[in-house]
Structures are given as structure tokens and as C-alpha cells.
Amino acid sequence: MRTSQPAGFWTIARAVAWRSIHIFLGNPAFLVPAVVFPLFFFISFAGGLSAIANVPGFDFPSGYTSFQFVFVLLQSAAFGGVFTGFGAARDFETGFARRYLLAASNRGGIVAGYALAAMVRAFLTWTILTAIALIAGMNVDGAGVEIFGLFGLAVLVNLTATMWAAGVAMRVRSIQGGPLMQFPVFLILFLAPVYVPLSLLSGWIHAVASVNPVTALLEAGRGFISGEPVVVALAFALAATLPVVFALWARGGLRRAEAAG
Amino acid sequence: MNAGLRTQVGQLARRSVLRTLRQPAQIVPALIFPLFLLAVNSGGLKEATNLPGFPTDSYLTFALAVPFMQGALFSVMNAGTDLARDIETGFLNRLALTPLRGTALLSGLLAGAVLLGLVQAVTYLAVGLIAGADLAAGFGGALVLIALSVTITVAFGTIGLFAALRTGSGEAVQSLFPVFFVFLFLSAMALPLNLLQTQWFHDIAAANPVTYLLEALRSLLIEGWDLGQLALGFGIALTVLAIGMYAASAALKTRLVRT
Numbered sequence: 001m002r003t004s005q006p007a008g009f010w011t012i013a014r015a016v017a018w019r020s021i022h023i024f025l026g027n028p029a030f031l032v033p034a035v036v037f038p039l040f041f042f043i044s045f046a047g048g049l050s051a052i053a054n055v056p057g058f059d060f061p062s063g064y065t066s067f068q069f070v071f072v073l074l075q076s077a078a079f080g081g082v083f084t085g086f087g088a089a090r091d092f093e094t095g096f097a098r099r100y101l102l103a104a105s106n107r108g109g110i111v112a113g114y115a116l117a118a119m120v121r122a123f124l125t126w127t128i129l130t131a132i133a134l135i136a137g138m139n140v141d142g143a144g145v146e147i148f149g150l151f152g153l154a155v156l157v158n159l160t161a162t163m164w165a166a167g168v169a170m171r172v173r174s175i176q177g178g179p180l181m182q183f184p185v186f187l188i189l190f191l192a193p194v195y196v197p198l199s200l201l202s203g204w205i206h207a208v209a210s211v212n213p214v215t216a217l218l219e220a221g222r223g224f225i226s227g228e229p230v231v232v233a234l235a236f237a238l239a240a241t242l243p244v245v246f247a248l249w250a251r252g253g254l255r256r257a258e259a260a261g
Numbered sequence: 262m263n264a265g266l267r268t269q270v271g272q273l274a275r276r277s278v279l280r281t282l283r284q285p286a287q288i289v290p291a292l293i294f295p296l297f298l299l300a301v302n303s304g305g306l307k308e309a310t311n312l313p314g315f316p317t318d319s320y321l322t323f324a325l326a327v328p329f330m331q332g333a334l335f336s337v338m339n340a341g342t343d344l345a346r347d348i349e350t351g352f353l354n355r356l357a358l359t360p361l362r363g364t365a366l367l368s369g370l371l372a373g374a375v376l377l378g379l380v381q382a383v384t385y386l387a388v389g390l391i392a393g394a395d396l397a398a399g400f401g402g403a404l405v406l407i408a409l410s411v412t413i414t415v416a417f418g419t420i421g422l423f424a425a426l427r428t429g430s431g432e433a434v435q436s437l438f439p440v441f442f443v444f445l446f447l448s449a450m451a452l453p454l455n456l457l458q459t460q461w462f463h464d465i466a467a468a469n470p471v472t473y474l475l476e477a478l479r480s481l482l483i484e485g486w487d488l489g490q491l492a493l494g495f496g497i498a499l500t501v502l503a504i505g506m507y508a509a510s511a512a513l514k515t516r517l518v519r520t
Binding site: 033036037040041043044046047048049050051052054055056057058179187190191193194195196200201202203204205206 | 290297298300301302304305306307308309311312439442443446447450451452456457458459461462466
């Protein structure tokens with residue numbers, strides 16, 4: 001007689017990730033916005049605002065398309081995580097997540113599964129976004145290791161956003177928590193130097209952007225793509241710390257979901 | 262309009278207005294989200310006013326036209342979602358059993374959009390002026406700005422009604438939001454048409470009616486009274502309104518036959 005072993009952390013993570021990815025890839029209503037939205041931001045910013053490169057003091061060496069590519073890459077990383085949080089919330093709302101909680105011996109694997117799914121989702125978006133950007137004539141002046149650093153930052157941003165959104169999803173346990181997942185991420189992204197470098201911002205937006213952690217991530221990313229790295233240590237310190245902080249937030253959410261049954 | 266039709270429109274308009282007022286989740290995002298983007302963009306793109314050919318030295322004044330368009334996009338969602346809910350819950354089927362006219366139903370449902378459009382326009386304009394934006398056309402210009410904004414909101418609202426009647430699904434109406442955002446993003450939203458340097462983007466923006474709605478709104482803020490731009494803006498808004506009403510009426514007939 002075969003005795004079933006309790007599934008381990010990674011087995012659970014793979015199962016949850018597989019289901020999330022399957023739903024994402026199999027439903028155009030989820031797949032199309034995930035791919036199309038970042039492209040529209042990119043087209044709108046890089047195409048519609050290219051004249052900003054002529055503003056006195058704008059001296060980004062690789063051009064405005066590369067400048068905006070970094071923002072859209074990090075934005076799509078963050079929203080890949082948030083949209084995966086929507087899926088988690090839907091799982092809780094429909095009761096499917098209760099089956100996860102019953103079946104999983106190590107429930108941390110559920111959160112890890114959502115994180116894996118978010119990463120696969122982000123990689124798909126980045127592949128298309130990068131291809132379009134290169135076709136549109138984006139300059140990449142950074143070396144291979146610098147581009148690796150840029151995408152490494154994006155992976156950590158994706159992980160941070162997933163942990164944030166999963167934490168909200170497991171607390172609210174309804175898709176109605178969507179705006180709560182989305183709006184703070186939107187807010188922190190757009191309160192950074194999106195259109196021009198920090199030095200060209202003034203007034204309240206300069207003050208806010210100066211203390212916004214996303215600013216360091218953007219500056220480091222833009223430094224990587226132009227081959228002139230800046231604030232690398234600060235950016236990676238932030239990018240490595242934030243997923244840990246939000247993993248604790250997600251763990252708290254998991255405890256709440258467990259307590260709620 | 263005869264007395265019977267007036268009563269029908271009045272009753273449905275009252276219901277639509279009350280329903281809008283009772284849903285802060287419809288009103289608050291439609292006010293807050295555009296104002297947040299206005300604050301961020303007017304701060305982040307302030308340096309754009311140093312570009313030769315930029316029409317004003319205040320990016321806030323230039324950008325103040327955008328919330329009016331974003332608010333109109335929310336009206337697509339709100340009007341459409343309300344009607345879709347009526348279809349999903351069977352309320353429309355019950356209305357179909359009464360002698361209610363299609364015109365009355367559509368006009369009444371748009372009353373909520375008119376109210377929301379009015380609240381949005383007054384709020385955006387007040388916040389913009391308090392923040393330091395200019396209004397070159399003066400008090401009369403403010404009234405025309407509000408009138409144009411409400412017309413655009415109602416025109417876009419008819420598209421929401423059409424979508425709701427065609428699909429009968431609130432989720433399908435919600436999915437229209439990104440489509441309309443694309444129209445906004447591919448317009449002269451962030452820079453004037455003459456400063457859009459990327460040729461293909463310039464061509465798309467020049468062919469996009471949203472550009473001319475924005476320019477009509479902007480003309481009152483930046484230039485004063487430009488009758489040509491205002492006529493074009495009102496013309497486009499009224500054309501969208503007419504097409505939207507016609508399409509929604511046709512879809513309503515089909516929907517009532519189906520049920």
C-alpha cells in the first residue's frame with residue numbers, strides 16, 4: 001500500500017504557481033492587459049514626450065527612449081506583482097484558497113507559488129517590452145553585467161510588489177481589495193522622477209521624490225542602461241530589503257487567513 | 262416632450278441621480294485619481310514649459326484640461342456599469358414589461374452622468390484655480406468649460422450605455438476602461454501637437470479626436486476665446502453623443518427583443 005507523503009514547500013509552490021500561470025495564460029482578459037498596458041505606457045512616454053530630451057539640463061546620454069524604458073520596466077515589474085495579488089484575492093473570494101490552506105502542509109509554499117507566478121508573468125511582459133523597445137531604436141549603452149543588474153532590480157521590485165499584494169489579498173480576502181493593492185504602488189511609482197531626472201524636478205515633487213525609495217531604483221536602472229552606474233549599492237540594499245519586509249507583511253496576512261479559516 | 266414621457270424620464274433620472282449619489286465608490290475615484298495625476302504631472306513636467314513653442318509658462322494650466330477628459334472616461338464606466346447591473350439583476354426585464362419608452366430609459370440613465378460630470382468639472386476647475394492655474398477666458402469661460410466638460414461626459418456615457426446593452430455584463434464594461442485610456446494616452450495630452458516630435462505619434466495624435474477635445478478645453482484656460490477650437494470641441498462631443506445615443510437605442514431594441 002502506498003502512503004502519501006505531505007507535500008513539501010516547493011511542491012506546493014510549484015502547484016500554486018502552475019495554476020496561477022495557467023489561468024493567466026489561458027484567459028485573454030488577464031493576459032492582454034498585462035502585456036498591452038506596459039507597452040502603452042512605453043509608447044506614450046517614449047513617443048509622446050520625446051521632446052522632453054530637449055529641455056535645458058536634460059543630459060541622459062542614451063536618449064529619452066532608454067530613459068523611459070527603465071521606468072516602464074520597473075512599473076511592469078511592480079504591476080505584475082499587484083495583478084498576481086488580484087488572482088490571490090480571487091482565489092480567497094471564490095473559496096479556492098481554503099482548499100490550498102487545507103491541503104498544504106507548509107502554507108508558506110502558497111505565497112511562494114504566487115511569487116513564482118508573478119515572476120513568470122513579469123518575464124513574459126519584459127520579453128515583449130524589451131523587443132518592442134529595441135525595434136523602436138532604444139540605445140543600450142550598458143555592458144552585459146549592467147543589463148543583468150537592471151533586470152535584477154526589476155526581479156526584486158516584482159517580488160516586493162507580490163509580497164505587498166499577497167499580504168493585502170490574504171487580509172481582505174476579496175477582489176474588492178484590488179484598489180488597496182494597486183493605488184499605493186501607483187502612488188509611489190509616480191512620485192519618483194518619471195519624466196525627467198531628479199535634478200530637473202522642483203517644488204514639492206522634488207522633495208517627495210528625494211526620499212522616495214523608487215528614485216534610487218530608477219536612477220540605478222537608468223545608470224545601468226546608459227553604462228554609467230550610479231547609486232548601485234543604495235539601490236540594491238533597498239531592493240533586497242524591501243522583499244524581506246513585505247514577506248513579513250505577507251506572512252502576517254497568511255496568519256490572518258489561517259485564523260479566518 | 263409630452264407629459265407621459267416627461268414623467269418617465271423624470272422618474273428614471275431621479276433614480277439614476279440617487280444611485281450615483283449613494284455610491285461614493287463611483288464619485289471619489291472619479292475626483293481623486295485625475296487630480297492626483299494632475300498634481301504629479303504638473304510637478305514632473307514643469308520643465309516642459311522651457312521648450313520653445315510651449316504655449317504657456319504654467320504646466321499646471323496646460324495640464325488642467327486632462328482631468329476633464331479622465332473624468333469623462335469614468336462616466337463611461339459608471340453609466341455602463343449601472344445599466345449592466347440593471348440587466349444582470351433583471352431590472353431591465355421588469356422595465357420592459359411597462360410602457361416605458363427607450364428614449365426615456367436612455368435619457369433618464371444619463372442623468373447620473375450629467376450630475377457626476379457637473380461635480381467633476383466644478384471640482385477640477387476649483388482645485389486647478391486654487392493651485393494657481395490661469396483661466397484666460399474669465400468667468401464666462403469657466404461656464405463654457407463646465408458646459409463642454411459635461412457634454413463630453415454625457416457623450417462618453419452613451420458609449421458606456423451602448424457597451425452595457427450589447428454585452429449585458431458589468432465586467433465587459435469595465436474592460437473598456439483601458440481602451441479609452443489608450444485614446445487619451447495617444448493624444449496631445451502631455452505636450453501640444455506642435456511639440457510631438459516622434460512622427461508616427463504626432464500623426465496618431467493629430468487623427469485622434471481626443472486631441473481636439475483637449476485643445477478646446479485648453480483654449481479657454483490658455484488663450485481665452487478661440488471660437489474655432491470651441492466649435493470643433495463641441496462639434497466632436499455632440500457627434501459622439503449622437504452616435505452613442507443612436508447605437509445605444511439600437512442595442513436597447515435588440516436587448517429587449519432578446520429578453
